[in-house]
Amino acid sequence: MASGEFTIEDLRRILHEAAGESDGADVDVGTMDTEFIDLGYESLALLETGGRIEREFGITLDDSTLFESPTPRALIEAVNARLTVREPS
Amino acid sequence: MTSRAVVTGIGVVSPNGFGAEDYWAATCGGKSGIDRVTRFDPSRYPARLAGEVSGFSAQDHLPSRLIPQTDRMTQLALVGADHALADAGVSTGDLPEFGMGVVTASSCGGFEFGQGELRNLWSKGGQYVSAYQSFAWFYAVNTGQISIRHGMRGPSGVLVSDQAGGLDAIAQARRLIRKGSDLILSGGVDASICPWGWVAQLAGGRLSTSEQPDRAYLPFDTDAAGHVPGEGGALLIIEGAEAARRRGVTRVYGEIGGYGATFDPRPGSGREPALRKAIEIALDDAELSPEEIDVVFADAAAIPELDRVEAMAITEVFGCRGVPVTAPKTMTGRLGSGAAPLDVATALLAMRSGLIPPTTNVTLAPEYDIDLVTTLPRRTPVHAAVVLARGQGGFNSAVVLRSIDWNGPKEGNEHGIR
Numbered sequence: 001m002a003s004g005e006f007t008i009e010d011l012r013r014i015l016h017e018a019a020g021e022s023d024g025a026d027v028d029v030g031t032m033d034t035e036f037i038d039l040g041y042e043s044l045a046l047l048e049t050g051g052r053i054e055r056e057f058g059i060t061l062d063d064s065t066l067f068e069s070p071t072p073r074a075l076i077e078a079v080n081a082r083l084t085v086r087e088p089s
Numbered sequence: 090m091t092s093r094a095v096v097t098g099i100g101v102v103s104p105n106g107f108g109a110e111d112y113w114a115a116t117c118g119g120k121s122g123i124d125r126v127t128r129f130d131p132s133r134y135p136a137r138l139a140g141e142v143s144g145f146s147a148q149d150h151l152p153s154r155l156i157p158q159t160d161r162m163t164q165l166a167l168v169g170a171d172h173a174l175a176d177a178g179v180s181t182g183d184l185p186e187f188g189m190g191v192v193t194a195s196s197c198g199g200f201e202f203g204q205g206e207l208r209n210l211w212s213k214g215g216q217y218v219s220a221y222q223s224f225a226w227f228y229a230v231n232t233g234q235i236s237i238r239h240g241m242r243g244p245s246g247v248l249v250s251d252q253a254g255g256l257d258a259i260a261q262a263r264r265l266i267r268k269g270s271d272l273i274l275s276g277g278v279d280a281s282i283c284p285w286g287w288v289a290q291l292a293g294g295r296l297s298t299s300e301q302p303d304r305a306y307l308p309f310d311t312d313a314a315g316h317v318p319g320e321g322g323a324l325l326i327i328e329g330a331e332a333a334r335r336r337g338v339t340r341v342y343g344e345i346g347g348y349g350a351t352f353d354p355r356p357g358s359g360r361e362p363a364l365r366k367a368i369e370i371a372l373d374d375a376e377l378s379p380e381e382i383d384v385v386f387a388d389a390a391a392i393p394e395l396d397r398v399e400a401m402a403i404t405e406v407f408g409c410r411g412v413p414v415t416a417p418k419t420m421t422g423r424l425g426s427g428a429a430p431l432d433v434a435t436a437l438l439a440m441r442s443g444l445i446p447p448t449t450n451v452t453l454a455p456e457y458d459i460d461l462v463t464t465l466p467r468r469t470p471v472h473a474a475v476v477l478a479r480g481q482g483g484f485n486s487a488v489v490l491r492s493i494d495w496n497g498p499k500e501g502n503e504h505g506i507r
Contacts, residue, residue: 020153040154048157048220055216 006057006079008032011072014052019045032073043067053079094263095493096342097333098177098326099434100169102278104140104319104421108172113438116446117466121420123302123317128201128282136296138305139282140319140422158221159234160199162280162320166231167238169278169324174239177326178338179272181239188332190243190270191236192261193324194254194277194426195228196480200286202226207285235274235324243270248426251480252388253350255322255429256488260348262327271332276430280320290318293481295392303450306423308389308416309396309461311454316391319418322427323434339496342437346473347375347489354483364388365402367485368475372406375489377473379407382489384445384462384469386432386476389416399477400457410460413467416448429478433488436474440492443470 012027022040025031031039036046050066053059059082069075099109104122106112122140131137147156147164155167174181181189203226209217224230229247236245244265248257255277262275281289290296297315299305306317327345328338349370351363372379385407388399403414417435418428439445445467453461472492479485
């Protein structure tokens with residue numbers, strides 16, 4: 001759950017819950033650098049996914065962070081950066 | 090020359106039949122889809138019966154990506170659209186995307202989805218509201234989702250006039266065909282059997298509170314006391330006759346021949362309700378006389394005052410018992426914007442089969458001088474049909490459908506139209 005690190009498995013699970021499974025390639029180690037749009041997820045799917053990540057991990061992702069993280073790797077890094085900032089508390 | 094609007098495909102999702110053939114068999118067999126509500130516990134509500142599309146699982150029919158972003162009505166509409174396109178033999182990828190449009194009707198939007206998100210808002214807070222709420226509840230969402238799924242990017246829209254909207258949408262499709270679109274997917278599917286949708290309908294004061302499925306919705310009967318709501322509807326593929334010829338279409342159900350719409354005078358004005366006028370406008374538009382109509386599909390409100398208005402309008406236009414009248418919606422309940430498109434589909438199937446499906450459970454009240462087809466289907470050739478629909482607030486619409494001898498000898502420019 002919301003402890004420690006945000007992983008590729010977390011992203012895949014939340015993406016599926018939020019926006020369903022894409023017909024194309026799934027999010028995994030092989031598609032870390034493929035843009036979400038090419039994986040079949042448009043901006044609204046990311047907005048919904050971002051909202052669920054915020055709720056589950058207790059962080060805040062502003063819209064610009066979401067849209068400046070066009071790939072799974074970038075989004076995972078952005079989420080983990082916020083988790084690290086939060087850690088000391 | 091403006092193009093004739095012909096129906097080449099039918100998709101049905103109805104409480105008593107999934108798919109046009111299943112629905113048609115059920116409807117001619119008098120099979121009802123009305124029963125106690127199962128989508129929520131109705132025990133604390135005064136109305137407890139509905140026509141539900143039972144056994145429908147969106148996952149079986151639609152891609153996973155579409156499920157989290159769609160209300161049940163949209164899921165049913167997407168499946169109905171798939172059926173209609175398949176029935177018409179249309180591969181949307183092979184046709185110019187701006188030549189195809191989508192015009193649906195909606196009476197209330199995605200209530201069930203909206204209810205869930207409103208509950209999230211007041212019980213948990215704004216962060217818990219789905220981003221998809223931004224459009225999933227929308228009146229226009231069925232049109233939008235069908236358009237996106239099939240790449241139909243031509244003129245599109247939504248009509249909102251309660252139950253009359255189902256005919257208004259089909260008339261708009263015809264208008265767009267006349268303006269040069271090749272193909273318009275049109276009709277309506279509604280589904281709001283959820284507590285929020287239920288209380289909204291209860292507030293309208295027209296729901297039957299009977300708990301007997303075969304006694305709850307009795308239009309034109311002395312025991313008429315409101316209607317049973319239902320979910321579902323029909324979607325049609327409407328094409329310009331020339332475009333259909335170009336595409337090599339070999340089977341056409343019929344033509345959208347005429348349309349009329351009126352608005353009732355202010356209540357208490359003493360002026361005549363405007364339903365009769367809507368029928369007359371539609372017949373004029375179709376250039377048909379009342380004698381040429383073989384069946385009327387009634388709106389069938391099952392509110393005595395409204396039944397009286399409708400029976401009188403039919404009698405005034407067609408004469409006493411001058412035309413067979415039917416209301417197969419006694420087997421489905423009233424489907425909101427889906428009701429009239431389903432009646433249009435039923436009328437076209439009646440033309441194909443030479444069979445008028447019955448108005449089940451009803452014993453005609455002696456005060457109505459109409460030839461109501463009850464109990465069993467009636468075998469008779471159907472070349473032209475009138476479908477009526479009314480919407481709460483004073484909407485009246487009428488559509489005239491006409492058969493076409495599509496594969497018969499061509500007469501000049503008329504494409505073999507009778």
